Amino acid sequence: MRTRGDQGGGGGGSRTRRPPRPTRDHARNAAFDVVRAVDERDAYANLLLPRLLRDRGIKGRDAALATELAYGTLRGLGTYDAVIEMCSDRVPDPDVRDALRLGAHQLLRMRVPPHAAVGTTVDLVRLRIGAGAAKFVNAVLRKIGSRTLEEWVPIIAPDPADDPVGHLAIAYGHPRWIVSAFRDALGGPDEMPDLLDADNARPLVTLVARPGRSSVEELEAVGALPARYSPYAAYLREGDPGQIEAVAETRAAVQDEASQLVALALTRVPLEGDGDELWLDMCAGPGGKAGLLDAIATHGDLAGLSEEAGERAPAPGPVAFPGGARLVAADVQQHRARLVWQTTRDAAVLTADGLEPAWRPGVFDRVMLDAPCTGLGALRRRPEARWRRDPHGIAELGKLQRRLLGTALDAVRPGGVVAYVTCSPHLAETRVVVGDVVARRSDVEQLDARAYLPEADGLGDGPHAQFWPHRHGTDAMFLALLRKRPQA
Known part of the structure; x- marks a missing residue:
């Protein structure tokens, strides 16, 4: 992975004498190894670091x-x-460049004292690369630390009056095409700094207590905090979620709050006609939404239930699903289907291609289509993804999304409902896909998804719902709800 030139050419140096061996800094060594693996081997930070x-x-x-x-x-x-290039008289070798990036982050966006940021990075380079490289890194970082990030931005970024997109791309560390896509999805530039800033913030670890199997109270007992929107969510302030008993037993899981809510919305839509017994999660891997849908299908939506009455407490918004359905969860990749099988309890899990259905048409009451997408809505959690994605594959991805939505609508019965979900706000993956499919079919109506998400506001003008990191503190999840109408 490279964001600027790939060529080497300096900063390595040679060791002329052995300096005192610095104390090993385990945290910085681990961070350096992750950044190197991502840069050199295209590793995934969210898999490697834990x-x-x-x-x-x-x-x-x-x-x-x-x-x-x-x-x-x-x-x-x-x-x-961009800052390193401004402060260096040569193109650093890749390993030196990665160390400089670590030092620059500490100097420009962390509360590490400048002398500590420089000193610990120089020690790391001396230990891992060599004395000559350490001298080079020391000189460059001192130049970087001579200004704050706010002072660097006018120097390294285009004038916002001449190139507002380019200015935001450099100032907030996003590729230009992603900045443009986000601006189009938001409908203008006003919220862009807030969105890009939120996209660079470390997200909370959000847990889901699967109804009938765990509870928010159980998660609170181990230190979690009740969440803002989802009745099944809790925020983990610190620690390894895998060490929580309910998570280890798959009664709870790590799941973004917007991901929980789009699944809940599907279960809240009243159906037309008889029967609400068979649900489908068509692209279910790795199993987050399937795990919640499986629990609700089996046990019902238990949020707001009164222990004394056993009935849902009076509250605005949709009626809870009472339980008694069966979920079929499918994924085209066997290893992802296995992950779904491991995280669900009562679902029937299949390795099956949604484009070549292993089921008869018109047999499901509710269908979840969490479509393959660019994942631009989860850049907070997959930090390197923004530099790996490019806009060239979106057209082909859109074709796949349209075909999958068509087969999802074929799978649902008349009067049933399909949820089309992407973890991307890109218009070519969201509104355009839904609009094209609905325009070609006379048996589909789009519902106002916001009506089934009473917990949250700021979801857009409808009829779709769009979550945003800066508005909701969630991933930028998109939801459209489509009802299958009987043919005349």
């Missing part, structure tokens, strides 16, 4: 520091590379 922390026994504050260093550095590569 394993490194576990294998090396890094816990508590050191684990939090390593996470912020690795994730924050990867989010801000575009900005940091």
